[in-house]
Amino acid sequence: MNGIGHRRNSLFLVWLIWFGVLLFAVAFVWQRGLFALLLQGDPSYLSGVILGAFALANLHVARRTLSLSRDIDAALRVRSNFEAHPDEPLFAEQGPQFRNQAVPPSLIMRHFQNLFVRAMREPSGHDLGQRELLEALTLRLKSGIHGGWLVADTMLKLGLLGTVIGFIVMLGAIASLENYDLTTMQGLLTSMSGGMRIALYTTLSGMTAALLLAVQYQYLERRADGLIADIEELTAVYYVSALRRHLDKRQPDHAP
Numbered sequence: 001m002n003g004i005g006h007r008r009n010s011l012f013l014v015w016l017i018w019f020g021v022l023l024f025a026v027a028f029v030w031q032r033g034l035f036a037l038l039l040q041g042d043p044s045y046l047s048g049v050i051l052g053a054f055a056l057a058n059l060h061v062a063r064r065t066l067s068l069s070r071d072i073d074a075a076l077r078v079r080s081n082f083e084a085h086p087d088e089p090l091f092a093e094q095g096p097q098f099r100n101q102a103v104p105p106s107l108i109m110r111h112f113q114n115l116f117v118r119a120m121r122e123p124s125g126h127d128l129g130q131r132e133l134l135e136a137l138t139l140r141l142k143s144g145i146h147g148g149w150l151v152a153d154t155m156l157k158l159g160l161l162g163t164v165i166g167f168i169v170m171l172g173a174i175a176s177l178e179n180y181d182l183t184t185m186q187g188l189l190t191s192m193s194g195g196m197r198i199a200l201y202t203t204l205s206g207m208t209a210a211l212l213l214a215v216q217y218q219y220l221e222r223r224a225d226g227l228i229a230d231i232e233e234l235t236a237v238y239y240v241s242a243l244r245r246h247l248d249k250r251q252p253d254h255a256p
Helices: 010-031 034-040 046-084 107-121 130-175 182-254
Strands: 090-092 095-097
Touching: 010 034, 010 046, 010 182, 034 046, 034 182, 046 107, 046 130, 046 182, 107 130, 107 182, 130 182
Parallel strands: none
Antiparallel strands: 090 095
């Protein structure tokens, strides 16, 4: 099945491996004292804000990954049920059900339920609203991922903001220069180096955090696209035909 792994919570397990490598890198940088150097060398505190936001963003990635992983597992269960029992699902007032293997609440079951409700309201209609419902499902699935892209872009912009602040500090030191004696020049170089540290450290923090988040959200978006394609395939190949058979059986019972 394209886009769906064969191990339970496989997507979340892959992310855990990535997160473990990330934690190892963080521990290595911490042991070398680079974090302390970064925070002490940035009097604007933007680097600390970026690192804190990055930690919170990873919690969001973990939550979205676990949710998507469960939806992928549910889609895999639905496919295995359809392939083992082509006459399924069973249709009841609460929606479609499977006898062989219970499917937990998920996006695919919600999609099936919406199609079922629409079919019950318009049993004679040929259009079940598959395209509209699939578009709504796509928006619901990708809403959190799009928010993650916004966070990654914000971190990059914070890094660029730190660059601007650093250059302002440097230019402010030059503008306040009144004479060119040795003591003044030493103070000028000290102020300029402080501004340069702000510019470089915040840029480094913002670009690194944005890049690491972008890799994660890109992977999530690709897997989400795969899940949407799988749901569309299962709906077209299996579910709609089963639902139409169910409607055909109901028609004689409701005939006048």
